Each structure stands twice: as structure tokens, then as C-alpha cells.
Amino acid sequence: MDHAAGMSIDPRVFEAMKPYFLENYGNPSSSHSSGATARNALMESRDEVARLVGAEKPDEVIFTSGGTESNNLAIKGVAYRNREKGNHIITTTIEHISVINICKNLQKQGFQITYIPVDKKGLVDPKRLKDAITPRTILISVMYANGEIGTVQPIKEIGQIAHRNQIYFHVDAVAAAGKVPINVEEENIDLLSISSNDTYGPKGIGALYIKKGTRIQPVIQGGGQERGLRSGTENIPGIVGMGKAAEIAQKEMVAEGRRLSQLRDKLIKGVLDRIERSYLNGHPTRRLPNNANLRFSYIEGESLILGLDMLGIQVSSGSACTSKTLEPSHVLLAIGLAHEEAHGSLVFTLGKQNSEENVDYVLEVLPGVVKRLRSMSPLTPKEMLR
Amino acid sequence: MNPRNVGEIPDADGVGTVGNPVCGDLMTVYIRVKDDRLAEVKFKTFGCGAAIATSSMITELAKGKTIEEALKITRGDVADSLGGLPPIKMHCSNLAADALHAAIEDYMKKREKKSKNR
8 A cells, every 4th residue: 555655557558658668669859761660650749638637739748758857948948937926935844755846956056945744734825825926936836735744735726826927837736637637728727747656557657737828947958859858869669658547547537546546545544453553644524535544543554554564555654764864854854743753664566466355355354453553662652552 | 574573572571673764774672581591582673674574684693692691782784694684784784783782681681770779
């Protein structure tokens, strides 16, 4: 139940990609018929991704190497291009680490960044964001939904604020695309990042939607592919995979979302009922359909992961021990958790490979794992050990 | 994951607690001393897999040793007995060794107090 970290691509995506390795291996920049086949594939995939996000024109979609690169292009590309207009960027404290680090990097280059805090459930207050706007603000970047705690932001409202103040609005939709319907036109979004692997497509491919007229410059220089905004020979098999994944997502999103929400809610309710001193992280209702982030007092996440892994269940955690930097998740700290609470968190991200049996199994064995770790912990109060 | 010697020793001769739940690791080691040897060693840990493993290992290494021998157990011994630890987890083994030494120091302080009160 760790789909957020890595999931098998949809077999239909794999089938769609296969011909582009050994048979249709042309380069879209070539003038001959092999190139034409590649160009068609590129065009069709672009159409699908554009449709997935509600873009008016397919060529508003640029392909990149993934969500991180899309975020780099969106934020740096707009920041550098609009530098004479202003140097202030507004974002939030729970953005993906790529956005946080991009902003920190821009700070070193003289840009001013305001990180709007979130409430205990992870929601941004649009009014607070509006109050942070200055005449030098050139970009607002807020994620559609947080992949760790599942909270879905009031994007339409924030988009309206950005639009009224003529500030570019970037949305990192990596965790949300393909899971909840997105419409860049209706939601006043100027730039939108998505990634293929979060929609059952191959890893190493993403896209950035850029509304026509947006002043932006490329981050990667080269031969001028993707309208000059993202040079480099296109990863045709990957792009075809992403296009197919986008097509499937459009068709199956609503039904799958409903299925996953039911499993998610069963899991959450089951855990909160069965295990004392367990809590839900993130918003209870404005939540991604596949995400259940739960925390358990007195014990630590990595040992929970190991305990569950030995029983065949794979999950993730926001604890320091599981991060490269040995810091607990900045998202959990941003919603006001104390360090030891952040350490005791588990993230379940459900997906196509999960069934109701899986959820029942977790509910059966998790209490035992928690109990065992609690018996080992010096923090557990004596009454709980009986 | 089958840690040995989990638990507390009521009226322990020495108790040592190190670490900090803020950092994500808290270890407590309990010892009972008889004839200058560690007759019983138990531990409780809030922490990751490596933290639990290292604290369990140190109780195994310390059991039955004399005070002097136990004080000589280093973080390196703990890591080696586990077959090595990844560098990012080495601080967990430091904690285990420190917890044991803290328990022994606590025992020695208590003993000092007892002899002073005669």
C-alpha cells in the first residue's frame, strides 16, 4: 500500500509503449516517415494529457522528465523571465520537497519567498495568501493536493485571487492528476505539473501545462524541442506511455476514485476504532481518494514499516529514520505535529493493486504490530501495557 | 525482528536513559548487578529498526559481564555483532552503548550513596 513510492505501470500502458522500442524508433525531428510515426505518437499523447487536465490547446502541454523537472521549469522559468517585474514568490509550507528546494535556491539568488503556513488539517487559507501579495509578487505556487497527508487545497479560489491580481499561478498536481478531475481553465491555473508514474505510466516522464501567453523561459538549452521550452530528443516510448496512462485515467478516474475512497475510509475507520491513541493526519473529507496517513503514539514509523513488511504489507512513513536527511517529514511538522508524533506516522497510499481483502488483512495484523512495539517503548504508559 | 531482553527491571540496580523522542530515538537500559556482574539486563526503546536491534544486542553483549568489562563495550562492538550497520544508522549504535554506560553509572552513583549513608 505504498503506491505513492512506486507502482507497476498499467499493462495496457506497457502494450502501448512496446512498438516504440524495437519497431517505431524514429526521432520526431527527422523528416522521413520514421520521424512522422514518432511525431504522430507525440501528438496523440500530447492530446491525451491536454484532455486530462482540461487544457484548451494541446500545445500548451510540454513533456519533461517528471514532476520534479516540471516544477523546476515552472518556477525557475517564470521567476527568471519575470525578474524585472518583481522578485516575490508565494508558496506554502507543505509543498513537495522539490518546490521547497527550488524556492530555497531562488532565495540564494535574491528572490523573496513567502511560505504560507497551513492549518492543522493541512489547508491553506486563501485570505492569508491574498494578504501576502505585494506589488512585486510574480508567482504563486500551491500544490493541488498533498501526496503525504492527502489534503486537497482550495485551488479554484486561490486561482481567482491570482487571476485578479495578475499573478501567475502554478499548481503542482503530481499527487492529484489522474485521481481527481482537474480543469486548468475553470480553476484559473497558468502552470500545472504532472508526472507519469503517479498515473500508472512509466517513470521518468512528466509534463508541464503552460497557459498560452505565459512569460516563461527554458531551464534546459539545446536543440529547441517542445517549442524551445524543453530541448532534448523526446523519450517517445515514455511519452506514449504517459499518453496512454492519461487516456485510461480519464475513462476510469471517477469509478476508481469511488472504489479507492471506500477502501481508504474502511481502513481509516478500522484503524481508529481498533487501535487506541491512533489519529488521522490531514483533512478528513477534503482528501485524495487513495491516501490514509495515520499516526500512533509512543512508537516509531520505521520499526512499524519493518514489522508490516515482514507480514507482506508495504507502507511509508514520515519519520526521521526513513528520510535521507534524518529529519521528520516537513509536511507533518507544518501541520503542527510534535517531532515524536511525526515519527509515529504511517502513510498508506492505495491503488489498483489493492482490494478489500488487503484492507481487511491490514486491519487484522496492524494492531498486533503496534501492540508489540508499544510493549518495547519506554514512552508507553503503564495502563496501556496491560 | 526478534529482540531479546525487552522489558523493565523493577527496583533495578541501575537505569540509564539516553536519546530524545524529538530525534526519534529514546532508549532505556535496566541492569541488576550481583557480585560485580550484570546478572540481568533489559531494555525499552522508542525508535527505528536499527535502534531496537542495537539496544537488544547490547543487552546480549552485556549480560553476565563484569562491570568493568561492560564499560568497555563500544558502539563498534554493537555494530560488529549485528554484522555491520549502514553509516546513516551508526548513531543508533552509539545510543545503545551510551544507554548501557549510563545505567552502569547510575548503579555506581547509587552504590556510592548507600556506602555514604552508613
